[in-house]
Amino acid sequence: MNEFSAGGVIIKKRPEGILVLLIKDGYGRWTWPKGNIEKGETPQEAAIREIREEVGLKNIRPLDKLDVIKYVYRLKGKLIFKTVYLFLFEAQGEESLKVLKEEIEDAQWLTPDEALRRIEYKGAKEVLKKAIGRFREGLLNGQTDRSN
Ligand code: ATP
Numbered sequence: 001m002n003e004f005s006a007g008g009v010i011i012k013k014r015p016e017g018i019l020v021l022l023i024k025d026g027y028g029r030w031t032w033p034k035g036n037i038e039k040g041e042t043p044q045e046a047a048i049r050e051i052r053e054e055v056g057l058k059n060i061r062p063l064d065k066l067d068v069i070k071y072v073y074r075l076k077g078k079l080i081f082k083t084v085y086l087f088l089f090e091a092q093g094e095e096s097l098k099v100l101k102e103e104i105e106d107a108q109w110l111t112p113d114e115a116l117r118r119i120e121y122k123g124a125k126e127v128l129k130k131a132i133g134r135f136r137e138g139l140l141n142g143q144t145d146r147s148n
Contacts, residue, residue, distance in 0.1 A: 005084045006046035007034020009131035010060055012091040012109065018135060020115040020128070021091070023054065026103035030118035033107075034084055043085035051089070055107045056098035060089040063143070064134055067127050088131050 009032050010021040022030045035050035037043055044062055051057050066086040073080050097107045110118065112132045119128050 001078060001080050003080050003082045004037045004043075005034045005050075005082065006037050006043040006087070007032045007050055007084060008047045008060075008062075008087040008089045009066060009128060010051065010057065010089045010091050011131065011135045013139075018112060018132070018139075019109040020112055020132065021055065021057075021097070021107065021109055022115050022118060023099075023104050024106040026105070028105065029120055030115075031121055031124060032086065033104075034086075037085075044087055047085070047087050047089075054099075054101050054104055056100055057091055057095050059092045059095055061092060062087055063090055063138060064088045066131055066134070069123060069127065071122070086127060088134055090135070 012019050012021075021033070023033050025031050033051050033054040035046065035054070037046040038049075041049070048060065048062070051060060064087065066088045069084045069086065071082050071084075073082065097109065099105075099107050116125055116128055116132075119125055
């Protein structure tokens with residue numbers, strides 16, 4: 001079976017530097033928020049909806065496509081081929097993080113170093129590095145919002 005999800009690396013600016021949002025998923029691993037793409041949704045719309053539903057952030061701005069990752073897992077004996085569309089977002093304003101879904105154990109804003117230490121799925125560290133690099137390039141090029 002094939003399954004399609006969408007999610008994102010969300011970054012915000014602080015005077016001291018940038019912070020990255022990670023959640024602890026239902027399997028006890030730190031990762032990005034994501035979830036199933038519903039009928040009629042684009043991957044980016046699904047990512048925005050899932051982020052709102054999982055951690056309560058409504059004020060996020062899409063900056064870029066980030067990656068498309070694939071993995072396989074087994075559920076009740078069946079192989080599931082999963083594709084996840086990932087986007088880079090900037091969180092704006094001062095919205096507080098919430099843990100809104102039962103499956104999620106925690107959600108935190110982390111420094112880039114701490115986020116890179118915690119994330120552990122295969123290949124996820126590289127995606128996170130790319131996201132942080134892109135965000136910093138955007139800062140240098142003045143592409144992110146300087147009004148907050
Ligand atoms: P969602 O609705 O968010 O897609 P889910 O629980 O249906 O959630 P996954 O989060 O993909 O699906 O989890 C299914 C299995 O894949 C679990 O064993 C999980 O630990 C594993 N998994 C989750 N993210 C990754 C990843 N980035 N790389 C490899 N395996 C992952």
